[in-house]
Amino acid sequence: MPRRFLTTPLDSLTIPGPLYSIQILQVGYHTPTPAGPARADGSITLISGGPLTVLVDTGGPWLRDRLPGLLQTHGVTPDAITHVVATHGHSDHVGNLNLFPQATMLVGFDLSRGEGIYLPNGLAQGVPFVLHPGHLEVAPTPGHTRAHVSLVATGTSEGTVVVAGDVFERRGDEREWRALSEEPGEQRRSRRRVLAMADVIVPGHGEPFRVASDSDRGRRGQEEEEEEEEEEEGSGREEEDGGGERGGGGAGDMATALKWDMGTALGTRGQL
Ligand SMILES: [Fe+2]
Numbered sequence: 137m138p139r140r141f142l143t144t145p146l147d148s149l150t151i152p153g154p155l156y157s158i159q160i161l162q163v164g165y166h167t168p169t170p171a172g173p174a175r176a177d178g179s180i181t182l183i184s185g186g187p188l189t190v191l192v193d194t195g196g197p198w199l200r201d202r203l204p205g206l207l208q209t210h211g212v213t214p215d216a217i218t219h220v221v222a223t224h225g226h227s228d229h230v231g232n233l234n235l236f237p238q239a240t241m242l243v244g245f246d247l248s249r250g251e252g253i254y255l256p257n258g259l260a261q262g263v264p265f266v267l268h269p270g271h272l273e274v275a276p277t278p279g280h281t282r283a284h285v286s287l288v289a290t291g292t293s294e295g296t297v298v299v300a301g302d303v304f305e306r307r308g309d310e311r312e313w314r315a316l317s318e319e320p321g322e323q324r325r326s327r328r329r330v331l332a333m334a335d336v337i338v339p340g341h342g343e344p345f346r347v348a349s350d351s352d353r354g355r356r357g358q359e360e361e362e363e364e365e366e367e368e369e370g371s372g373r374e375e376e377d378g379g380g381e382r383g384g385g386g387a388g389d390m391a392t393a394l395k396w397d398m399g400t401a402l403g404t405r406g407q408l
Pocket of ligand 1: 226302
């Protein structure tokens with residue numbers, strides 16, 4: 137039986153604080169052309185207002201001359217960016233790392249700062265990397281690429297926001313994401329973890345969208361339903377622990393279990 141998730145468009149590119157605000161500077165896109173090649177660029181997201189100023193993904197190198205202007209629209213210069221999180225190493229996400237040489241860099245599972253100083257971290261072992269306890273952390277979300285990560289912002293006006301790179305291409309991408317995935321089984325698990333914890337998802341190539349809990353269904357009324365297919369790349373075991381529906385029954389416990397143990401993480405793991 138398909139598991140179902142309820143999503144609705146956010147209809148805004150700004151998510152206010154109270155502390156960190158989230159601004160989507162560029163909505164990513166992915167447009168096939170009749171001749172065969174696709175035209176694409178990744179979403180670029182600015183997180184600011186607190187002690188850290190974080191850019192999640194940088195677009196492709198073709199955006200180099202325009203990215204400073206996009207930042208300036210929100211009063212931010214490139215040298216004010218303290219952290220750059222590149223969700224994965226594809227060119228439409230890492231194309232402008234060079235604009236931020238002073239920033240701490242998290243590129244997939246690689247953490248570096250200064251002139252080539254690489255720092256140990258637990259992302260490859262599934263341990264989130266805390267940027268600001270209680271507010272911002274980077275979580276491993278493998279699948280689209282092996283070392284894919286997502287930025288998790290908690291306590292925004294919309295609740296928990298996951299800037300998810302290409303874990304999600306866009307809202308309603310169920311028929312598309314597998315073709316772009318290095319490890320579909322891993323990615324499906326990552327998608328379910330993100331759906332279980334997020335109130336809002338910023339996908340890599342589309343508009344941000346809300347993920348509604350079951351209790352929201354009646355109140356909001358207008359949700360469309362998305363299906364997460366049961367199709368199994370592996371043994372079938374994954375479906376038993378995948379969970380995915382939010383709220384109701386045992387899903388709350390499942391959602392809690394899938395939050396990468398954030399409560400334990402805060403204040404006890406590496407941070408910058
Ligand atoms: Fe990608």
